[in-house]
Amino acid sequence: MGRRRRRVDRGAAVGALPEAIAALSRTLPAGPSPEIFRRAKFDRPEAAPALWQLLFRVLSPLSADGASASPAQGEPPSTEAQVRAVKSELRSQGYPRQALAQLPEDGSQGSRELLLALAWLLARGPLLERLLAQTRVRLGDEIPLCECEALARPGPPVPRVEADGPVDIRHLQWLMGKLRFQWRKLITSQQEQCALLGKIHSYTRGCHSDRSLGHLSVAETELLRDAEGGQQDTVLGTCPPEASQPTFVPRIPERGAGEWELVARELQALQEELRGAAEPRRAAWEARVGGWGPEWSAVQRASREAVGLELAALQRAWERGGAAAQPHGPCRLVKSDAGASGGPGLRAAQVIEVLRSREACLEAVLCQLQRQCRQELARLAGALPGLIWILPPGR
Amino acid sequence: MLPADCSRRLVAELRDALDACAERQRQLERSLRVSRRLLRTWEPAETPAPQPTPAPETSGEAPSPESTPSSQDLKELELLTQALEKAVRVRKGISKTGERHKALSLKSGSAATSATTASAPSRPSGQASCRVSETKPPRGIQQTVVPARGLPESRLLSVGDRTHMGRGSRATKPGPGPRDQQIPPSAALQAPEAFTLKEKGADVDCWLPQPLWKPCSGLEGGSPQSAASLSTGFPDRILLRLPMAYRKAASRNSRLWAQLSSAQTSDSMDAAATAKTQFLQKMQMTSGGPGSGLSAAAVEAEVGLLRTACLLLRRRMEEVLSADPADCMQEYRCLLTLEGLQAITEQCLHRLQELRAAVVGRQLGPWPVGRRPGASLPCGGGTDPLWSPQLLLYSSTQELQTLEALRLRLAMLDQQIHLEKVLMAELLPLVGTQGPHWLALCRAVHSLLCEGGERFLTVLRDEPAD
Numbered sequence: 023m024g025r026r027r028r029r030v031d032r033g034a035a036v037g038a039l040p041e042a043i044a045a046l047s048r049t050l051p052a053g054p055s056p057e058i059f060r061r062a063k064f065d066r067p068e069a070a071p072a073l074w075q076l077l078f079r080v081l082s083p084l085s086a087d088g089a090s091a092s093p094a095q096g097e098p099p100s101t102e103a104q105v106r107a108v109k110s111e112l113r114s115q116g117y118p119r120q121a122l123a124q125l126p127e128d129g130s131q132g133s134r135e136l137l138l139a140l141a142w143l144l145a146r147g148p149l150l151e152r153l154l155a156q157t158r159v160r161l162g163d164e165i166p167l168c169e170c171e172a173l174a175r176p177g178p179p180v181p182r183v184e185a186d187g188p189v190d191i192r193h194l195q196w197l198m199g200k201l202r203f204q205w206r207k208l209i210t211s212q213q214e215q216c217a218l219l220g221k222i223h224s225y226t227r228g229c230h231s232d233r234s235l236g237h238l239s240v241a242e243t244e245l246l247r248d249a250e251g252g253q254q255d256t257v258l259g260t261c262p263p264e265a266s267q268p269t270f271v272p273r274i275p276e277r278g279a280g281e282w283e284l285v286a287r288e289l290q291a292l293q294e295e296l297r298g299a300a301e302p303r304r305a306a307w308e309a310r311v312g313g314w315g316p317e318w319s320a321v322q323r324a325s326r327e328a329v330g331l332e333l334a335a336l337q338r339a340w341e342r343g344g345a346a347a348q349p350h351g352p353c354r355l356v357k358s359d360a361g362a363s364g365g366p367g368l369r370a371a372q373v374i375e376v377l378r379s380r381e382a383c384l385e386a387v388l389c390q391l392q393r394q395c396r397q398e399l400a401r402l403a404g405a406l407p408g409l410i411w412i413l414p415p416g417r
Numbered sequence: 418m419l420p421a422d423c424s425r426r427l428v429a430e431l432r433d434a435l436d437a438c439a440e441r442q443r444q445l446e447r448s449l450r451v452s453r454r455l456l457r458t459w460e461p462a463e464t465p466a467p468q469p470t471p472a473p474e475t476s477g478e479a480p481s482p483e484s485t486p487s488s489q490d491l492k493e494l495e496l497l498t499q500a501l502e503k504a505v506r507v508r509k510g511i512s513k514t515g516e517r518h519k520a521l522s523l524k525s526g527s528a529a530t531s532a533t534t535a536s537a538p539s540r541p542s543g544q545a546s547c548r549v550s551e552t553k554p555p556r557g558i559q560q561t562v563v564p565a566r567g568l569p570e571s572r573l574l575s576v577g578d579r580t581h582m583g584r585g586s587r588a589t590k591p592g593p594g595p596r597d598q599q600i601p602p603s604a605a606l607q608a609p610e611a612f613t614l615k616e617k618g619a620d621v622d623c624w625l626p627q628p629l630w631k632p633c634s635g636l637e638g639g640s641p642q643s644a645a646s647l648s649t650g651f652p653d654r655i656l657l658r659l660p661m662a663y664r665k666a667a668s669r670n671s672r673l674w675a676q677l678s679s680a681q682t683s684d685s686m687d688a689a690a691t692a693k694t695q696f697l698q699k700m701q702m703t704s705g706g707p708g709s710g711l712s713a714a715a716v717e718a719e720v721g722l723l724r725t726a727c728l729l730l731r732r733r734m735e736e737v738l739s740a741d742p743a744d745c746m747q748e749y750r751c752l753l754t755l756e757g758l759q760a761i762t763e764q765c766l767h768r769l770q771e772l773r774a775a776v777v778g779r780q781l782g783p784w785p786v787g788r789r790p791g792a793s794l795p796c797g798g799g800t801d802p803l804w805s806p807q808l809l810l811y812s813s814t815q816e817l818q819t820l821e822a823l824r825l826r827l828a829m830l831d832q833q834i835h836l837e838k839v840l841m842a843e844l845l846p847l848v849g850t851q852g853p854h855w856l857a858l859c860r861a862v863h864s865l866l867c868e869g870g871e872r873f874l875t876v877l878r879d880e881p882a883d
Contacts, residue, residue, distance in 0.1 A: 116715070118704035142700055145693040151677075161667065165809060165821070189424040191861045197431040198836075198870035204438045205829050211445045212821050218452035220814035224491075225459055228498060231664050232671070234808070238659070240448070243455050245663055281717075282776075285724045286769055292731050293762045299738060300755040307752055325746065329753040336733060337761060340726045353809035355817070367808030370816045377823040383729070384830040390728040391837045395845070395866040402848050403859060408879050414872035 049150055051079045051157075062133035069133035071101065077136060078104040080143065080153065081111045101129040112139060115146075162239040162354030163219055167373065223357035234366070235356055339383050423843050430839050434832055441828075716772050723765050730758050730765075833869065840866055 040056065047053040054072040061069040099107070105127045112122060122139055125132035143149050219240065226238035229246075238246065311318070353368060403411060419427070659667075680686070737755060742748040811817045844862045852858075856876055864873045 118701050145696050188418045188421045189428060190418055191858060194427055195861060195865065195870055198865060201434055201438065204435065208438060208442050209822060209825055211449060212825055213818050215445060215449050215452060216818040216821050217814055218456060220817055222452060222455055231659060240451055242659060244451065246659060281720055282773060285720055285727060288727045289762055289766045289769065292727055293759065293766065296734060296755055296759040296762060300759055303752045325750050326753060329750055329757055333757040333761065336729060340722055340729055353807045356808045356810050358810045359812055367810050370809060370811035370820050374820055374823060377827060381823060381827055384827060384834065386732055387725055387728050388830060388834050388837065390732055392867045395841060398845055399848065399863050410877040410879050412875040414868060414874050
């Protein structure tokens with residue numbers, strides 16, 4: 023029975039292939055025609071350039087209007103640049119086949135290999151859905167709950183004239199101060215935006231055709247207004263497709279291997295310290311407890327379980343950012359007085375809890391780093407006698 | 418002065434951070450501009466930016482002689498809205514033929530009210546919706562709810578009803594009148610029950626934002642006109658509604674997303690998933706290298722995670738070591754915790770070795786330009802595709818502000834941690850080598866690394882007292 027079903031499935035699948043390919047070519051950005059796919063299957067060279075371009079568009083993060091990731095450039099990059107970018111991106115994602123890396127850079131060959139690469143990308147993850155999510159129009163006021171999508175997308179590459187010469191450390195201090203000030207300004211602006219958003223949501227309550235939403239978002243309110251102003255058709259087109267904000271993108275670290283060794287050293291040091299602390303305690307404990315009765319074992323088990331739970335929670339703090347149930351990606355903001363009962367959607371209070379725990383974690387990390395620095399500096403400074411170091415107050 | 422290459426790297430990092438912050442600020446200001454523009458038509462007295470409003474909107478922005486409403490008025494407005502929503506639910510039982518009745522009754526209602534300032538509310542007869550009168554919005558609202566000149570005449574009517582009523586007495590039965598007009602479109606039954614904008618620029622919504630209130634004296638003259646316009650354009654003129662094209666597109670959109678997400682859970686997906694894994698495995702095997710399927714990005718991210726793990730484990734260890742166990746139980750728990758931490762540390766080390774092996778064995782390619790090496794606390798799963806966005810319900814502006822503030826704080830901490838690591842890597846070696854102006858350098862580095870650049874320590878020379 024199973025075999026028959028499988029054969030039927032395969033038959034059905036073969037029949038569905040042309041449709042699937044047609045749909046694929048419609049969905050993908052700069053989608054090549056199904057004919058290109060067919061030619062690529064036979065490794066025809068004329069199919070290669072289209073596939074290189076497709077892979078480039080798919081792999082380079084899309085900006086708002088679907089243009090390439092470098093809006094600073096007026097036209098799409100050259101074929102060589104595209105080929106190089108695709109190769110490097112695939113390699114960094116872990117593409118296993120070496121054949122791709124060996125294809126010529128003029129983009130004239132290797133269509134079958136490119137087809138394989140595309141298949142690999144499609145099989146690995148929700149590529150189409152991600153593309154769709156990037157380019158869709160955002161109707162609601164969205165708030166991204168986790169920054170991973172933004173992280174996957176590099177910020178706008180701004181060509182910068184760097185300070186070539188040596189700078190004084192006071193310049194660094196000045197830059198840090200400027201940064202702190204900017205953050206403060208950002209926070210104030212954000213609070214104002216929240217207040218305005220709250221007002222708009224209150225005012226438009228009841229206007230939405232979707233009952234579960236209840237009120238309009240900014241985009242929809244704009245639609246209403248501008249529709250009345252006669253700009254009905256253009257408003258849909260100007261709905262902001264990109265609501266998420268880019269995060270901080272540092273430069274390519276020039277000493278990538280250093281981190282690994284640093285972490286290894288730290289972990290080993292920690293292990294030594296833990297061993298040094300735990301072993302004597304265990305020995306002392308065994309000595310004390312050796313003769314105790316069986317009623318003790320139940321208590322012991324309870325303690326073990328409790329400690330196990332605590333440590334699991336600790337592990338979660340760095341492994342999954344504290345909440346496995348945290349949704350991915352942007353959420354639509356909806357102002358609602360409905361209580362915590364029922365209904366779809368997250369409650370802001372819960373999200374706030376999760377964020378607070380993450381904040382505590384990050385603060386701990388930062389404090390720990392600062393403490394390490396203090397110890398290190400104290401050690402270095404201690405080398406010079408004859409000085410008194412007065413730490414700043416307010417610690 | 419710092420050495421040139423070190424300077425270059427540090428300045429670049431800090432400028433990156435500043436750029437990221439500036440980008441956020443730009444986006445935020447864009448949103449602020451949009452929001453302010455939208456609110457300006459509802460609260461002309463409140464917005465700080467005194468920009469001239471474009472022509473189509475002037476009709477809707479009669480500056481009210483009244484000042485901005487109090488929070489009490491807002492509350493009452495909200496209560497009114499709730500009452501009206503209840504009315505909608507009641508009205509759902511009404512058949513479609515009730516439309517015509519409504520038209521007639523409203524006309525008669527308006528005629529009645531224009532003729533009189535009686536306190537009796539205009540009550541369309543034979544309306545099942547008379548039941549609505551049991552919803553009683555608070556009284557105070559009667560005196561304050563008035564429209565501006567540019568409002569839809571239908572709304573003028575409704576408010577006129579209420580105002581007329583209110584002037585005569587404190588009778589608080591605005592139910593039938595405004596009820597017909599201010600029904601949340603979510604009832605979504607018949608066209609008249611939806612909201613639509615009446616005229617250009619009069620972009621008011623289901624209930625009246627406060628600054629558009631005016632004394633009702635100007636209404637009496639308008640009522641006959643309102644009656645006239647009502648009779649002509651009733652079904653689609655009275656109510657506030659998103660454009661039809663939009664609603665169609667939006668409902669189709671949500672249907673398609675629902676279809677997409679339901680397709681995910683069907684059986685064929687399992688077959689597809691196995692086919693995918695088989696394909697990936699075959700690719701891996703034919704590629705000629707063992708490989709662990711890891712990408713350089715993933716390795717880097719995990720190493721960062723392990724570093725964070727180390728910090729947190731160490732912090733917990735210090736907590737345990739510094740705590741003074743009061744009794745046997747606590748001593749035992751301390752012991753168990755230490756041993757547990759030790760086990761976890763060993764796991765981490767093991768994982769680190771694995772990652773090292775993967776990197777060395779596969780010669781992972783160079784980092785693509787511009788990509789972030791990895792967050793300090795990245796999200797765990799990337800497998801869940803980004804479907805139609807979930808809803809996030811908040812109940813008050815304060816809650817929303819707290820949420821956003823926390824998000825920003827997390828981003829800021831993330832950035833700070835990264836900068837801290839970078840600065841540590843670059844500056845500590847400099848302090849190690851004594852050069853000219855070493856003291857000043859030391860002081861500055863301490864401030865940057867240990868105090869976030871906010872505070873400075875003082876160095877005194879300890880001169881022996883001669």
